[in-house]
Amino acid sequence: xxxxxxxxxxxxxxxxxxxxxxxxxxxxxxxxxxxxxxxxxxxxxxxxxxxxxxxxxxxxxxxxxxxxxxxxxxxxxxxxxxxxxxxxxxxxxxxxxxxxxxxxxxxxxxxxxxxxxxxxxxxxxxxxxxxxxxxxxxxxxxxxxxxxxxxxxxxxxxxxxxxxxxxxxxxxxxxxxxxxxxxxxxxxxxxxxxxxxxxxxxxxxxxxxxxxxxxxxxxxxxxxxxxxxxxxxxxxxxxxxxxxxxxxxxxxxxxxxxxxxxx
Amino acid sequence: xxxxxxxxxxxxxxxxxxxxxxxxxxxxxxxxxxxxxxxxxxxxxxxxxxxxxxxxxxxxxxxxxxxxxxxxxxxxxxxxxxxxxxxxxxxxxxxxxxxxxxxxxxxxxxxxxxxxxxxxxxxxxxxxxxxxxxxxxxxxxxxxxxxxxxxxxxxxxxxxxxxxxxxxxxxxxxxxxxxxxxxxxxxxxxxxxxxxxxx
Ligand SMILES: Cc1cc2nc3c(=O)[nH]c(=O)nc-3n(C[C@H](O)[C@H](O)[C@H](O)COP(=O)(O)OP(=O)(O)OC[C@H]3O[C@@H](n4cnc5c(N)ncnc54)[C@H](O)[C@@H]3O)c2cc1C
Numbered sequence: 001x002x003x004x005x006x007x008x009x010x011x012x013x014x015x016x017x018x019x020x021x022x023x024x025x026x027x028x029x030x031x032x033x034x035x036x037x038x039x040x041x042x043x044x045x046x047x048x049x050x051x052x053x054x055x056x057x058x059x060x061x062x063x064x065x066x067x068x069x070x071x072x073x074x075x076x077x078x079x080x081x082x083x084x085x086x087x088x089x090x091x092x093x094x095x096x097x098x099x100x101x102x103x104x105x106x107x108x109x110x111x112x113x114x115x116x117x118x119x120x121x122x123x124x125x126x127x128x129x130x131x132x133x134x135x136x137x138x139x140x141x142x143x144x145x146x147x148x149x150x151x152x153x154x155x156x157x158x159x160x161x162x163x164x165x166x167x168x169x170x171x172x173x174x175x176x177x178x179x180x181x182x183x184x185x186x187x188x189x190x191x192x193x194x195x196x197x198x199x200x201x202x203x204x205x206x207x208x209x210x211x212x213x214x215x216x217x218x219x220x221x222x223x224x225x226x227x228x229x230x231x232x233x234x235x236x237x238x239x240x241x242x243x244x245x246x247x248x249x250x251x252x253x254x255x256x257x258x259x260x261x262x263x
Numbered sequence: 264x265x266x267x268x269x270x271x272x273x274x275x276x277x278x279x280x281x282x283x284x285x286x287x288x289x290x291x292x293x294x295x296x297x298x299x300x301x302x303x304x305x306x307x308x309x310x311x312x313x314x315x316x317x318x319x320x321x322x323x324x325x326x327x328x329x330x331x332x333x334x335x336x337x338x339x340x341x342x343x344x345x346x347x348x349x350x351x352x353x354x355x356x357x358x359x360x361x362x363x364x365x366x367x368x369x370x371x372x373x374x375x376x377x378x379x380x381x382x383x384x385x386x387x388x389x390x391x392x393x394x395x396x397x398x399x400x401x402x403x404x405x406x407x408x409x410x411x412x413x414x415x416x417x418x419x420x421x422x423x424x425x426x427x428x429x430x431x432x433x434x435x436x437x438x439x440x441x442x443x444x445x446x447x448x449x450x451x452x453x454x455x456x457x458x459x460x461x462x
Contacts, residue, residue, distance in 0.1 A: 023461045024459070024461040024462050025459050025460075025461065025462075029266045062344070062458075064285075065268040065271045065273070066265055066266060066267050066268055066271070067267070067268070067271050067272055067273050068267060070265070071272075071273045072273075072285070073271075073273050073274075073287060074285045074286075074287075074344050075344055076343050076344065099273055099274045099287070103268070103270070103271050107270045107271070108268070108270070109269075109270075112268060112269045112270065113266045113267070113268060113269070114266065114268045115266050120446065120459065121445070121446075122444075122445030122446045123297050123442075123445050124297075236293055236294045236407070239294075240294070240300060240407050243298070243299035243300065244299065244300070246299065247299050253298055253299050253301065253377065254298070254378065256298050256299050257297065257298060258296060258297065258298055258299065260293065260294045260295060260296065262289075262291070262293040262343070262345070
């Protein structure tokens with residue numbers, strides 16, 4: 001099946017998003033209810049968004065900040081939480097000199113407001129109705145939409161095996177570290193692998209470094225059912241690299257869905 | 264009734280009149296694609312132009328190289344909110360590729376390696392600036408950015424500038440493409456912020 005046919009199928013069966021509605025997707029005011037630091041750079045924002053009607057895991061929102069003088073800045077952020085009414089959680093990793101990520105991670109306080117619009121992105125999403133094993137490959141903050149999928153997998157009655165391959169600079173850069181650890185411990189069908197690009201833990205058997213082909217599980221064949229869907233997310237360089245390795249490993253391009261976060 | 268984000272000053276660097284509303288300038292070249300980057304060589308590259316009656320004219324790489332090309336500098340705008348100013352390219356005008364084929368057709372459905380499609384009114388391809396581009400900043404166009412050749416329609420959001428182009432089908436009726444089926448706007452004018460369905 002071509003990507004296009006799959007897209008059309010996806011729009012019919014998977015979309016809880018914009019494709020199924022009429023009229024513009026409105027900007028909704030959102031107020032920060034609570035926030036927590038996940039790492040020294042990444043912060044999770046719990047937003048109250050009256051009128052928010054939920055999303056499919058993997059989708060994102062557009063965030064708009066407006067200054068006193070009317071200046072605005074707009075960026076995209078993946079939803080980290082599973083679907084909920086009137087509430088959205090984002091996890092933002094600060095980038096050096098970043099206009100919006102610095103505000104969201106360092107300046108915004110509970111009670112402060114911004115605007116969001118969504119849910120957006122009808123392609124990079126997973127719902128519990130999709131059967132079959134899933135492979136998630138994330139680099140840095142690219143873990144955020146993958147976490148939404150994992151959380152949905154845990155919360156729903158899905159029994160699809162999930163494997164997360166998460167590449168981060170060092171163990172200190174792992175977002176959601178204890179929740180991921182716990183998911184791996186309590187769900188036999190969820191496997192979490194962490195890879196470090198710069199430096200790892202003393203007893204690691206893997207040399208630190210960029211994602212390698214042997215870090216990826218082989219795709220399935222007629223006898224062993226391998227991942228039927230692969231989601232890859234992170235900075236553009238990471239996604240290009242990981243998607244190429246997956247194709248080299250034998251995965252079909254049409255089974256690989258990607259989300260590139262920018263530079 | 265605007266919502267102010269307390270404590271947000273911003274860098275205030277979006278005041279260049281060439282930046283459309285809701286966009287910001289980037290100096291990198293980010294990538295938006297639905298899947299892995301297809302690897303297509305210039306030797307195997309081909310572009311099928313399909314007329315209303317189904318007749319196909321195939322352009323190979325040598326045909327593209329023989330067509331009159333031009334260097335041009337344009338601003339590009341991605342729906343994910345980045346804009347890049349003064350990017351320079353080389354390519355062949357779409358109107359020179361379509362020749363006298365497009366006289367009756369109203370719409371084009373553009374096809375790509377990897378299965379991606381996008382739809383545009385023919386007028387945007389032949390009456391406005393639109394190219395099949397194959398060089399970026401003096402070098403061969405990298406595959407991540409659509410090489411060997413991509414469509415470039417700078418007056419629309421960049422998802423309309425299909426990467427890895429391999430076909431242009433002429434139609435009388437509009438047929439939504441890949442992102443358009445997934446909730447993105449059917450036309451995509453950045454100056455009107457036509458990002459999503461209904462904008
Ligand atoms: C669909 C989508 C979903 C996204 N989801 C998330 C998410 O869940 N969490 C998250 O933290 N981010 C996410 N991003 C990235 C986010 O939209 C912003 O690009 C990011 O926060 C930087 O914005 P900024 O205003 O802080 O930086 P800018 O002011 O735009 O850029 C400042 C500098 O940082 C560099 N830069 C920009 N982006 C990055 C980056 N990602 N990594 C390293 N350097 C960069 C730029 O080159 C520039 O030099 C997502 C992007 C997309 C397209």
